[in-house]
Amino acid sequence: MDILEDQRGPLCNMTLSPITWTNSSQPPASMKSTNLAIAVLLFATFLVGVVGNGLYLWVLGLKMRRTVTTLWFLHLVFCSLLFTLMLPFFTVHVLLGFHWVFGTAMCKVLSACTHLGMFSSVFLLALISLDRYTLTCRPVWSRQHRTMSWVRKLVMGVWLASFTLSAPYLFFQETWEVEGDRVICTIYYILSRDQDRAEVQAWRVHTYVVLCVVRFLLGFLLPFCIIAVCYGRMGLEMKEKGLARSSNTSRGPRPRAAAHPSTSGMRATSCSTSRTPPQEHPWPPDQALVKGI
DSSP states (O other): OOBOOOTTOGGGGGSOOOOOBSSOSSOOHHHHHHHHHHHHHHHHHHHHHHHHHHHHHHIIIIISOOOHHHHHHHHHHHHHHHHHTTHHHHHHHHHTTSOOOSHHHHHHHHHHHHHHHHHHHHHHHHHHHHHHHHHHHOHHHHHHHOOHHHHHHHHHHHHHHHHHHHTHHHHHEEEEEETTTEEEEEEOSOSOSOOOSHHHHHHHHHHHHHHHHHHHIIIIIHHHHHHHHHHHHHHHHHHHHHHHHHHHHHHOSOOOOOOOHHHHHHHHHHHHHHHSOOOOOSSOHHHHHHHHO
16 A cells, blocks of 8 residues: 655645555555544543543532632533543544544634643643642641632633633644545644745744644643642652651650659658648647646
8 A cells, every 4th residue: 555645745744644545545444443443432531521520510510619629620620521522523533534524613623622621731730739839838828828819810810821822723723635535634834725935834834833832831841840849849848747757756755854862852851841730739838837747
């Protein structure tokens, strides 16, 4: 089987595109079985994800008291549910041999929603790590600033930043016809389909590099560093506190100094003397003398 290159030019090979065959318009049986297995896995993930995330949303949103922690995880579960709801479209896409049948609008919307869920989930995980760090290592500051109004503002900022970073994919995601009357949904990185001009090709490469760098830095490296540093500092803090507590416990109570025998005897005598009142004779002095005579 001879594999044909994508007919949109050499720079288009920057994105993955489906494989086409010259001998037949249909993929081989091995590829069909592979696509079927992938589709079954995606559909099973969709069922489990919808049920699990739906239960989490129901419990966090309706059954539990609204706190800072529940607000964090409520939005995190919503990100997961957003991605799960898109799996049926990808399942059909795989079953049809990577032939896109949902149109250009759905191609753009699904790509933007995928990146929206990706950015928002990693940003929320980074904020949750910072929240855990402040609770563990900066409890006084956390008690003063960790409020529901402040967390709501942070969550709103996460969604706005994620939507801003996902908006370019609404413009650059396109549908293209390839050999065999198949349609693919891919990123083209330019707003015009006139790809023959040199300035258009240069703009395409520049856009590709910028989007990839932004997605790597903000979608992976920065959240990863925040999560790693926060949990690393928490681990060191807990280790130091645990070692200090264990050392204090192993020392035990301090022994009292042994008192000198003469000193203890004098203390006992003085205590008994001070505590025993002076004894009086039961008779007056003159009667005592008479009794004695």
